[in-house]
Amino acid sequence: MSDELSPLHRDREPKDAIVVCPDGPLLVRGDFEIVSTTGEKLPRQRRTVALCRCGASGIKPYCDGTHKLIGFRTDFPDRKAT
Amino acid sequence: MKFPSARGPVSIFLFDLLRAGPEGTADQTYVLRTLAARSVASTENVINDEDLQLAMFCLYELHYGGLAGADERWEWNPGLIAIRQEIEEGFERALRAAVELPALDAADSDSVASVLFGLAAADNGPSMSRYVAKEASLEQLREFLIHKSIYQLKEADPHTWAIPRLNGRPKAAMVEIQADEYGGGRPQRMHSVLFARTMRGLELDDVYGEYVDAVPALTLASTNMMSMFGLNRRLRGAIVGHLAAYEMTSSQPNRLYGNGFRRHGFNEDVTWYFDEHVEADAVHEQIAGRDLAGGLVEAEPALLEDVYFGAAAALAVDALLSAQTMAAWKTGTSSLRIPLPAGA
Numbered sequence: 001m002s003d004e005l006s007p008l009h010r011d012r013e014p015k016d017a018i019v020v021c022p023d024g025p026l027l028v029r030g031d032f033e034i035v036s037t038t039g040e041k042l043p044r045q046r047r048t049v050a051l052c053r054c055g056a057s058g059i060k061p062y063c064d065g066t067h068k069l070i071g072f073r074t075d076f077p078d079r080k081a082t
Numbered sequence: 083m084k085f086p087s088a089r090g091p092v093s094i095f096l097f098d099l100l101r102a103g104p105e106g107t108a109d110q111t112y113v114l115r116t117l118a119a120r121s122v123a124s125t126e127n128v129i130n131d132e133d134l135q136l137a138m139f140c141l142y143e144l145h146y147g148g149l150a151g152a153d154e155r156w157e158w159n160p161g162l163i164a165i166r167q168e169i170e171e172g173f174e175r176a177l178r179a180a181v182e183l184p185a186l187d188a189a190d191s192d193s194v195a196s197v198l199f200g201l202a203a204a205d206n207g208p209s210m211s212r213y214v215a216k217e218a219s220l221e222q223l224r225e226f227l228i229h230k231s232i233y234q235l236k237e238a239d240p241h242t243w244a245i246p247r248l249n250g251r252p253k254a255a256m257v258e259i260q261a262d263e264y265g266g267g268r269p270q271r272m273h274s275v276l277f278a279r280t281m282r283g284l285e286l287d288d289v290y291g292e293y294v295d296a297v298p299a300l301t302l303a304s305t306n307m308m309s310m311f312g313l314n315r316r317l318r319g320a321i322v323g324h325l326a327a328y329e330m331t332s333s334q335p336n337r338l339y340g341n342g343f344r345r346h347g348f349n350e351d352v353t354w355y356f357d358e359h360v361e362a363d364a365v366h367e368q369i370a371g372r373d374l375a376g377g378l379v380e381a382e383p384a385l386l387e388d389v390y391f392g393a394a395a396a397l398a399v400d401a402l403l404s405a406q407t408m409a410a411w412k413t414g415t416s417s418l419r420i421p422l423p424a425g426a
Contacts, residue, residue: 048262062361064364065367068199
């Protein structure tokens with residue numbers, strides 16, 4: 001299949017990644033823990049999580065979609081970099 | 083599920099057939115096909131037609147949990163499939179006529195996601211979630227759950243049909259979302275199971291299909307739309323757009339739904355379903371917009387129009403259903419065809 005990664009490419013593909021969502025949260029996918037400043041695990045219900053970036057979520061550190069109501073805007077990081 | 087009560091000539095004929103075996107019924111299925119075609123041609127609106135929506139719901143049910151007492155060989159009976167296609171053609175035409183699509187100029191996954199978020203935000207139907215949060219009576223909360231039970235007791239199943247029709251990035255995205263819908267390997271966390279728990283908390287029957295007789299055509303149409311999009315490979319763009327629209331209109335409304343149940347004194351056991359969706363769908367909407375819908379359009383650009391169609395149809399039918407339900411409630415009447423017994 002055309003979208004299968006070659007073994008070489010597969011090694012370079014990040015195992016864990018943070019997706020920076022335009023106008024939205026940080027989507028974190030991979031092998032990680034969410035912990036307090038003293039290292040205690042915070043309650044977590046799913047493998048892939050969305051972390052609040054706008055500051056207005058009612059369930060921080062997780063996103064609850066409030067960014068859409070407050071008109072939170074970000075630059076597209078990939079476009080800014082170029 | 084159990085057989086519902088028929089609502090007109092097509093469902094009467096269909097249920098008689100289903101209760102008998104499929105052997106030697108080619109003539110009868112042909113007669114029913116003609117009857118269904120005539121009904122589709124003469125109805126004011128397939129989306130609102132009680133008889134046609136119920137017949138379609140039961141034809142689809144053969145592909146899900148089945149109808150108790152109906153021979154399982156009916157599922158792929160060519161005569162029945164032809165009848166379903168007659169009704170589907172009319173239904174799809176009505177849905178396409180009911181929506182207005184955005185400009186078809188999005189070229190990459192970020193812009194597809196952005197257009198879909200825009201569609202979801204512009205959804206200007208009456209706010210069921212604000213009403214549930216602030217005003218709905220206990221009886222109205224129970225009716226609200228009964229409407230939702232038609233889909234939510236098999237939540238995620240219609241979209242799962244799409245998985246083998248996708249490849250690469252959109253497939254991985256769909257599977258990631260669906261795995262979460264199905265509890266991530268924990269059966270007690272499946273969204274359909276959480277919804278059943280909420281129903282029990284309000285002393286409702288949580289058996290799948292128990293309330294089919296009680297709900298109007300529009301409630302059935304909302305689920306039939308997903309089954310039609312999911313079961314027809316050519317509509318894979320529409321089922322993907324549908325899921326994206328559902329995920330994008332979920333987090334905040336579910337927070338408000340939970341508030342409505344808390345206002346009536348219900349505990350976390352009852353609101354778990356809604357609380358779960360606040361967090362889950364804030365994740366899912368990002369994946370559904372960019373990787374699923376956007377990824378599908380990047381892989382198959384010709385599907386852009388159907389992705390928007392699926393999203394717009396999801397929003398349009400649910401806006402109609404909310405308007406109809408709330409119009410009944412505003413006049414102090416039940417939104418159900420068969421009101422719940424008082425105090426039951």
